[in-house]
Amino acid sequence: MSRHNSLERTKSQTSSYHDPEFVPEVHLSPITSRASRRDTEAIGEGNEGLSDADTRSTRVAPEMGEKEYIEVTWDGPGDRCNPLNMKAWRKWLELANARLMVAILSFSCLCITCCSSMAAQTYPGMSKAYHISELVCVLSISCFVMGLGTGPCECQSLSVLLPAQQPLLVLDGGEEDYTRPRPIPLLTAVLLGPVSEFVGRAPVLHYGLLIFFLFNFPVAFSTTPSVHFIFRYLTGFAGSGFLSVSGGLVTDVFENAAVATPMTIWSISPFMGPILGPLIAGFINYNQPDWRWTYYVVIMWAFVCLVGLFICVPETFAPKLLERKAKRMRKETGQNYRAPMELKQETFVMALKRSIKTPFILLATQPMVLLLDLWSALLLGILYLSFGGIPYIFRHQYGFNMQECGLAFLGIGVGQLISGATQPYFNRYYARVASRSPDGKAPPETRLYMGEFGAVLAPIGLLLLGLTCFKSVHWMVPIVLSMFFGTGLVYAYNATFTYLVDAYRPVAASALASNSFMRSSFAAGFPLFGNQMYDRLGPVGATCLLAGLLFCCTPFPFVFKRIGARIRARSEFAAA
Numbered sequence: 001m002s003r004h005n006s007l008e009r010t011k012s013q014t015s016s017y018h019d020p021e022f023v024p025e026v027h028l029s030p031i032t033s034r035a036s037r038r039d040t041e042a043i044g045e046g047n048e049g050l051s052d053a054d055t056r057s058t059r060v061a062p063e064m065g066e067k068e069y070i071e072v073t074w075d076g077p078g079d080r081c082n083p084l085n086m087k088a089w090r091k092w093l094e095l096a097n098a099r100l101m102v103a104i105l106s107f108s109c110l111c112i113t114c115c116s117s118m119a120a121q122t123y124p125g126m127s128k129a130y131h132i133s134e135l136v137c138v139l140s141i142s143c144f145v146m147g148l149g150t151g152p153c154e155c156q157s158l159s160v161l162l163p164a165q166q167p168l169l170v171l172d173g174g175e176e177d178y179t180r181p182r183p184i185p186l187l188t189a190v191l192l193g194p195v196s197e198f199v200g201r202a203p204v205l206h207y208g209l210l211i212f213f214l215f216n217f218p219v220a221f222s223t224t225p226s227v228h229f230i231f232r233y234l235t236g237f238a239g240s241g242f243l244s245v246s247g248g249l250v251t252d253v254f255e256n257a258a259v260a261t262p263m264t265i266w267s268i269s270p271f272m273g274p275i276l277g278p279l280i281a282g283f284i285n286y287n288q289p290d291w292r293w294t295y296y297v298v299i300m301w302a303f304v305c306l307v308g309l310f311i312c313v314p315e316t317f318a319p320k321l322l323e324r325k326a327k328r329m330r331k332e333t334g335q336n337y338r339a340p341m342e343l344k345q346e347t348f349v350m351a352l353k354r355s356i357k358t359p360f361i362l363l364a365t366q367p368m369v370l371l372l373d374l375w376s377a378l379l380l381g382i383l384y385l386s387f388g389g390i391p392y393i394f395r396h397q398y399g400f401n402m403q404e405c406g407l408a409f410l411g412i413g414v415g416q417l418i419s420g421a422t423q424p425y426f427n428r429y430y431a432r433v434a435s436r437s438p439d440g441k442a443p444p445e446t447r448l449y450m451g452e453f454g455a456v457l458a459p460i461g462l463l464l465l466g467l468t469c470f471k472s473v474h475w476m477v478p479i480v481l482s483m484f485f486g487t488g489l490v491y492a493y494n495a496t497f498t499y500l501v502d503a504y505r506p507v508a509a510s511a512l513a514s515n516s517f518m519r520s521s522f523a524a525g526f527p528l529f530g531n532q533m534y535d536r537l538g539p540v541g542a543t544c545l546l547a548g549l550l551f552c553c554t555p556f557p558f559v560f561k562r563i564g565a566r567i568r569a570r571s572e573f574a575a576a
Contacts, residue, residue, distance in 0.1 A: 113273025121281035125291025147236020149520020200320035208241030220295035252316035282406025358510035381522030415486020444502035451495025451557035458488030459550035466543030
């Protein structure tokens with residue numbers, strides 16, 4: 001088959017990846033703007049060092065001026081540089097490594113999120129060591145959570161639910177061929193948003209966890225409370241970088257048909273971490289009189305994760321891999337090959353300004369964004385307040401010691417596991433609605449179906465916890481009933497995140513940045529008044545008050561599921 005016929009087929013078939021002989025075309029355009037392809041001729045020389053996979057996308061090229069380039073993309077579905085296209089024997093080998101990577105990432109996420117709440121069990125020891133009140137010690141949690149809120153960029157914990165499309169091939173005249181679903185960035189927050197877009201996933205993962213590991217040394221060995229609180233903030237900031245992109249790595253190495261299970265395993269770890277933190281720290285501080293051992297354990301845990309990360313987790317971000325391929329092809333041929341990442345017009349500073357400004361514009365102008373952010377922020381604030389509230393309840397009502405108070409969080413943890421186990425039901429519901437739609441896509445409001453369950457279960461769980469925490473009621477009853485709160489919490493988060501992405505797809509990253517900022521603000525502030533509220537109102541009154549606040553938010557998913565489309569129609573930011 002001639003090169004001319006290959007090019008004609010490329011121009012006429014935008015879905016030609018199904019053809020085993022398909023030869024992708026290189027899109028040629030000026031650096032400053034994309035233009036139509038010029039007349040092409042064969043590259044006769046300069047390809048000696050390239051394999052067939054490399055030359056398939058470079059069979060034709062014009063005589064280029066100084067400001068023209070050859071854009072490098074995947075060479076069809078069989079490009080050997082694409083992680084999805086390994087040989088069969090290597091896929092089996094890499095499958096074991098991919099599962100190991102998921103285990104390392106999940107274990108590392110668990111370490112970081114556990115660290116946020118483990119401080120709750122160190123207050124008595126910190127108070128004596130630093131000669132400060134336990135109220136001031138609460139800043140240890142608040143500073144860490146604020147660091148998490150101001151740092152993260154792309155945490156794709158729910159990306160398996162959001163099959164957006166990414167162009168893998170740019171055809172003649174700027175037409176794009178969509179072939180593989182791409183995960184949408186989730187949990188995007190304010191400051192580090194542009195980082196992974198420019199440097200890839202691996203540096204953010206490796207150096208984020210490395211800095212988290214190093215900054216925990218001043219936290220553990222500090223002799224003044226100011227140093228402890230400053231480095232608690234910095235460890236949270238560094239840990240957020242890891243949380244931000246680790247979910248995206250899971251979707252990089254698993255195809256869509258196989259990604260659900262590893263993504264579920266990974267995504268539950270950030271939710272379980274804050275619940276397991278008080279449990280682990282409770283056993284440490286009850287059996288070890290030095291509160292600093294809590295952070296010694298974190299340091300050892302982080303070191304194990306760090307070793308596994310550097311050994312087993314490579315770069316998997318497709319745009320970064322294409323950039324490396326383009327550099328290699330430039331070196332071997334002397335031609336001006338450029339990857340899409342190298343052609344971006346937006347600089348890091350421009351991306352940073354956009355990531356800071358747009359979230360606050362959305363909060364100020366979009367009522368759905370504001371109210372859904374308020375709902376999820378209230379849930380996370382109550383969760384972090386419970387790190388002081390639940391020990392207060394079981395210490396005063398049932399005489400629990402420190403390690404037994406940690407076990408009281410198991411009810412919420414089991415509830416979160418139940419939410420993960422029932423996730424396939426909601427996935428099937430969304431698929432059924434999408435199959436009945438003319439365009440094969442369900443409306444964004446379908447995502448709020450899960451939120452309706454969360455809006456009911458979370459306040460009911462808190463209310464039942466408050467109404468049963470009497471000395472005359474067995475201690476197991478309030479623990480078991482708190483499962484409803486854990487299940488509703490995850491349902492509400494998943495519904496909010498996925499809806500904001502679907503409804504505000506043009507500015508999805510900024511919509512979720514506003515959500516992350518508000519959630520972190522509430523999570524940092526609520527623990528500061530938790531103990532005083534329980535002292536004044538008692539276990540029953542304080543817990544029922546929190547349940548009442550959540551009941552005020554119960555109508556949100558029900559109302560927005562019905563009128564959300566009309567609100568989006570009037571918004572300049574929402575998807576049509």
